[in-house]
Amino acid sequence: MKFQRLALIGCGLMGGSFALALREAGLVHTIVGFSASEKTRLRAVELKVIDQACTSLAEAVQDADLVLLAVPVGAMHSSFSAMRDVLQPHTLLMDVGSTKCDVIAAAVATLGDRLSCFVPAHPIAGKEMAGIEHAEASLYQARRTILTPLPKSGIHRLQTAHDVWAAIGCHVSTMTPEAHDATFAAVSHLPHMLAFATVNAITAQPQGAAFLDMAGPGFRDFSRIAASDASVWRDILNANKTEVLTQLALLRTALDQFENALKAGDTAALQQLIQQASAVRSAWTLQAGNACSTASEDN
């Protein structure tokens, strides 16, 4: 498996890291890239993440046998539209979006008979620091990538998609788009929203800055994802809002249980609520690959 020309659409952390990983694995001959910002695409050349910057999306996609769409999910629809007429029938097109139903809907609405090119993908990797400057070849190593194939994704193209991610170190799983979006609303999107809201709730208080000065390693890890990119997460939360709101309602119910136990002074109920969370989370840590690499202090 070797690609002649990778077109990277969106030269940021996720796309840049994919390009670096593919090159390091010897899977690609030439990498061209497009970002809406000229500064970004020139920087991507400067950092040797891409070989050549293109001034339009269509120019990048033309003649590419592999296209990676690594833009915020809110920009997927216009990107699909812009590549529709130049996408080659044999090309493998993948995205890296954190939501899948909305991205697939955009592809279905725009790609026409090129829909068969598309294998939707979500690599469970990233950093809270966005941008091409933070791209690294190892970002996807030992991470999971989820594919949510379409009825039109042929077995051969699906296999190639699987092989690409596996070649750069990912464990590859397959899910339906609906199961994907429900899952990540629960284990990623809502936690991000909680981390954002926690920081905002502290900042809104007159003593907020003084509070933050005292915060320790427990807060550090809990709130790490609150530093994530605003455009990316605006799009994710918005794209998956139905599932996110469902999870938020369930979280409010779980918080009510704590609040009720505290107000009633029911320490047995409180201990039970904590014990069940602690047991589940401790068991999860013991699963392969879930141990924190941090020294894991809290307070």
Added chain:
Amino acid sequence: MKFQRLALIGCGLMGGSFALALREAGLVHTIVGFSASEKTRLRAVELKVIDQACTSLAEAVQDADLVLLAVPVGAMHSSFSAMRDVLQPHTLLMDVGSTKCDVIAAAVATLGDRLSCFVPAHPIAGKEMAGIEHAEASLYQARRTILTPLPKSGIHRLQTAHDVWAAIGCHVSTMTPEAHDATFAAVSHLPHMLAFATVNAITAQPQGAAFLDMAGPGFRDFSRIAASDASVWRDILNANKTEVLTQLALLRTALDQFENALKAGDTAALQQLIQQASAVRSAWTLQAGNACSTASEDN
């Protein structure tokens, strides 16, 4: 500064690590320990964390010139009572409780003229794994310890307390008990409750286990503190319930802002909410010592 006899009351992670650190720093001649569980105190001897196990709290405290009370905050009152009659006037008594107003109230109610022995302390360190097995001499290195002195804590004893924590690697700060409890409700106690509630909300769903199978490094770090010890955190949340409930109400307001923006499809408001959290959290990372030691991936 060298102590003849450290009495460790509560041979767990926090107390055991303090004992190991003091010994490593050459600050103590003999360490005796008491835990309610015979098994625990024998294990503490076996692991060479303490030199000698005592069968009662009073026996341990008798003749000690340094006492560290490292029990869940709900057990402070009975511990103070049990040591009242054997505490020597010159002894330095400290706790490691994560709440301060309730611990001080218990001391005031029980210690009588020995109240002057007591310098309340809260080292901002720990692990989500409790127990003497996880004790380590380095736990407090480069961490912060907060002292909340009483009017009766003389300047000399306060200085000794400061020197002990500094000698095992801590940055030492002083706060009022009230400011301490408000601060840690915001940056520690509420985040723990949110992490517990998030895990419980996932577990309560039929697909909860499948959701957790897919969770990535963002969830790992966000929820790490959900694995914390149930008895310890039952006591902390209960002891500081007024401040915790105040912070919970503020968090609910911050969550309402996200919910309203999502429901209204107001992506500009959503971006603004995320952007302000992201900016604050990113700036906090840049403060000395706050960088994650983890590889900091998210999804």
